[in-house]
Amino acid sequence: MSENIDWSSLGFGYVPTEFNVRCTYSNGEWGELRVMEDPTINLHISAAVLHYAQECFEGLKAFRGVDGKVRIFRIEENGKRLQDSCRGIKMPELPLDKFQEAILKVVKLNEKFIPPYGSGASLYIRPVLFGTTPLVGVKPATEFEFVVFVTPVGPYFKGGFQATPFMLSRKYDRAAPLGTGSLKVGGNYAAGMTATVDSHDLGYSAVFYLDPKEKKYIDECGAANFFAIKGNSYITPKSSSILPSITNKSLSILAEDLGMTVERRPIAVEELSTFDEAGACGTAAVISPVSKIVDIDNNHIYEFSKDGKPGEKCTALYNKLRAIQHGEEEDTHGWITFLD
Ligand code: PLP
Ligand code: COI
Numbered sequence: 001m002s003e004n005i006d007w008s009s010l011g012f013g014y015v016p017t018e019f020n021v022r023c024t025y026s027n028g029e030w031g032e033l034r035v036m037e038d039p040t041i042n043l044h045i046s047a048a049v050l051h052y053a054q055e056c057f058e059g060l061k062a063f064r065g066v067d068g069k070v071r072i073f074r075i076e077e078n079g080k081r082l083q084d085s086c087r088g089i090k091m092p093e094l095p096l097d098k099f100q101e102a103i104l105k106v107v108k109l110n111e112k113f114i115p116p117y118g119s120g121a122s123l124y125i126r127p128v129l130f131g132t133t134p135l136v137g138v139k140p141a142t143e144f145e146f147v148v149f150v151t152p153v154g155p156y157f158k159g160g161f162q163a164t165p166f167m168l169s170r171k172y173d174r175a176a177p178l179g180t181g182s183l184k185v186g187g188n189y190a191a192g193m194t195a196t197v198d199s200h201d202l203g204y205s206a207v208f209y210l211d212p213k214e215k216k217y218i219d220e221c222g223a224a225n226f227f228a229i230k231g232n233s234y235i236t237p238k239s240s241s242i243l244p245s246i247t248n249k250s251l252s253i254l255a256e257d258l259g260m261t262v263e264r265r266p267i268a269v270e271e272l273s274t275f276d277e278a279g280a281c282g283t284a285a286v287i288s289p290v291s292k293i294v295d296i297d298n299n300h301i302y303e304f305s306k307d308g309k310p311g312e313k314c315t316a317l318y319n320k321l322r323a324i325q326h327g328e329e330e331d332t333h334g335w336i337t338f339l340d
Contacts, residue, residue, distance in 0.1 A: 002112040007119035010154035012284060017150050019109040021102045025092050025144040033102055035109065039149065048131030048141035053187040055130040056085035059283045060246075062107050062123040062150070062339065064114050065327030070339035072107065072125070073283075073325055075100050077246045081184060082127060088183040090140040091129060099127070100337070106148045107339055115152050117326060120160065124153040124284070156223075156284035157205045161318055163291035163305040166222075166280070167199050168208035168269070170215050170297050174241075177213040181241030188243075189223070196222065206280065208293060210269065211239055217266040220245075224280035224288065227251065228267070229313040231276065235263045247281045247321075253333060254320045260313070269295070272302040277311030287318040 005015065022034045048054040060078045063071050079099035086093045103125055107114070115121035127148040131141025157164055172195035174188055175181025181188060195207040199222070206222025218226050218237050225245035227236040234255035236248055252262045272278070278290040289310035292303045305311065310318070323329035324336070 005113075005115075005152060007115040007121045007152065008154070010115070010121045010152055011158075012124075012153045012156045013151075015113075015151050015153075017110040017113045017152075019106060020147055020149040021106040021109075022148075023094070023098065023102065023146040025146070026142075030092070030094060030098060030146075033098070033105060035105070041145070041147070043132060044134040046134035046136060048133050048135055051136070052131075052138055053185070053190070054089055054091060054141055055128065055186040056082060056089065056091065056184050057126060057128040057186065058082050058184060060103070060125045061283055061325070062114055062125060063325045064117045066117055067327050068117070069327060070107065070111070070114055071325060071327060071336045072103065072339065074246050074250065074335050075103055075337050077249070078127070081244070081246070082129065085183040085185055086129060088180060089185055091131065091144055094129060094146055102146070102148050103127070104337070104339060106150055110150050111339070113150065113152050121152055121154045122325075123150050125150050153284070156282075156286070157280075157288045159308075161287070161289070161310060163289040163308045163310055164205040165203070165292050165294065166206055166208055166290050167202060167204040168210070168293050168295045169195070170210060171195075172207060172209060173212040174209050174219075175212060177211075177241060179212075179241065181212075181219070181239075182243060184243055192222070204294070205288065211266070212241055216268055218269065218272070221280045221290075222285075224282035224285040226267075227279050227281055228272070228275040229277035229279075229311060230274060232259070233261045233263055234313075234317075235265070235267060235275070237267050238264045239266065245282055247283055247286070250321065250333075250335065251281055251287070251317050254317055258316060258320065275302075275304065277314050278302075278304045279310075279314050287314055287321070289314045
């Protein structure tokens with residue numbers, strides 16, 4: 001139970017909470033939200049999700065602020081992206097108001113699991129939507145389940161806000177040029193599983209994927225987008241095979257607020273040698289500064305931090321994002337939804 005949680009030593013793992021919220025789609029419409037305590041689901045052995053991966057998910061966070069209030073970051077953006085993923089793999093879109101209601105409900109019901117201000121931890125919110133219809137032919141399900149649960153989490157990469165090494169290899173793709181890379185569907189993560197395990201076995205935080213067509217440009221890194229700093233510019237890849245990260249979009253706006261220039265364009269691998277700082281960003285990753293990128297195939301190292309210290313601009317962006325999420329700085333962009 002929540003009294004026994006050591007908030008400041010949490011990693012990014014599943015910690016049981018009390019309630020989850022569900023909604024079923026059948027006969028062509030979404031039903032009412034249901035609150036459940038049971039963390040398991042009863043699924044047919046032939047359900048569409050199990051065989052043909054008709055599934056998508058989201059990830060967002062709630063934070064306990066300096067004023068004690070609970071702030072949820074960019075619900076609407078996550079709701080819209082869930083709809084994009086649904087459209088992409090032939091699932092019915094969940095209406096945005098239902099999405100928002102489910103998120104607020106599950107956070108409220110599990111309020112005691114929201115880590116205290118100053119602990120460095122937050123409440124991770126995981127919505128998931130999948131096809132439940134029993135089938136064996138390859139076709140879309142006609143019944144779907146939407147479930148949202150929460151779990152308190154600490155840093156995604158070991159050490160938190162500290163630069164760590166990443167590897168780059170042309171041996172792996174997580175997505176195809178006209179595939180599902182821009183959707184948050186489970187299949188992309190299955191496709192990247194070998195790369196993830198290999199990178200960890202070799203002592204790296206994650207793998208850098210290149211664009212799957214030409215293998216020339218940086219796509220993203222593990223379950224995070226990539227950004228680099230060059231002088232006063234925030235530079236991030238433009239690619240049709242990466243997930244449009246909500247954190248990256250937010251950081252681009254904060255970079256402009258800090259007087260920086262933002263460039264969203266293809267980034268050739270060799271350009272890495274010209275960057276002053278580099279980082280991975282995402283809801284789970286927040287900003288995870290990159291110390292070096294080891295190009296395994298060419299035995300070449302691109303180095304950004306020798307002592308593991310994050311660079312100056314990465315630090316400024318991280319501090320600004322954190323401050324907004326924790327109510328230390330005003331939310332001038334309308335990114336926060338308060339829990340009543
Ligand atoms: N890229 C991938 C593949 C991801 O899984 C995630 C995580 O959601 C991100 C990027 C970062 O996206 P966001 O900032 O919206 O969490
Ligand atoms: C997130 O950042 O929310 C993610 O979904 C990344 C990962 C845990 C899959």
